[in-house]
Amino acid sequence: MTGVESIVQMIEAKTAERIDQMTREAEEQREIRLKDARQKAAAVAEDIKSKAEKELKSELTKHEASMKLKAKYLVLGTKDKAVKDVLESAAKVAKKEMEGKKCTDILTRFAVEGGTALGSQNLEHAQVAGAISKNVGQKVTVTIAKDTVRASGGLIIRSSDGSKCVDNTFEARMERLTSRMRDEAARVLFQKKSE
């Protein structure tokens, strides 16, 4: 082998080696890049999946809560309807009672109740006065006023000086006792079986 041939061979060998190295490095880089890409793709997929699942879950939770709220309103509406029916029917029953034989007893009771609440000494009417006196523990006199009350029943009890008054007309009682009547109606209507 001549000197020139040897130099050419060396150049070729070095070139081949360089090309080999370049190709090897490029292939290694390619493998690394693809591996990274696959890992990133898996992470992206997991992220999208997780977000989608979260959104789905949140949407279903909201929907369920909304359905529960609707159901609660419907339950309350149903109960309210039944309670209103009882209050209306009870008012009719009470009015009928007030127009019947028990009218005097009821009015007396209203007067006693009102008079006792007032605790006034200047009321007159034998039976009522007696009962109030007994309740308040002191002598009370009762007088029936000449003026009439605009109501479907009941009466208004005033102290003689007019400073205190209890409105025991049917309408006023309805208004005043509504909350208590609603509570009682609901308690009786929706009592548990064991009660």
Added chain:
Amino acid sequence: MCAANDAIDIIHEAEEKATKRIQEAGIAVRQMKEQTEAEVKRILQEAESQTKKAAAVSGSDITKQKEEIERRSRKDLEAVINGIEESARNHRTAAIQVVAKILLGE
């Protein structure tokens, strides 16, 4: 002198060939890189698109799940309302009496 020139020419030619081969190898490497980048892009896009498709499919299932919630809720509510109405029917008279008594101060 002539032989020496020939030798230089041969070596020069070999060097030129080597440079050309290295340049070609460089081009091949660059192409490989470009292909790799394209493949990387495709891998990422495919993963994103397939996962989104899958999520959309599972999202379309939400309507069914909502309907199931509604069906269950309606069934439960119906039972509760029936119970309330039955209880109200059974205790209506008693409740009217209690309320009337309150109203009449009994």
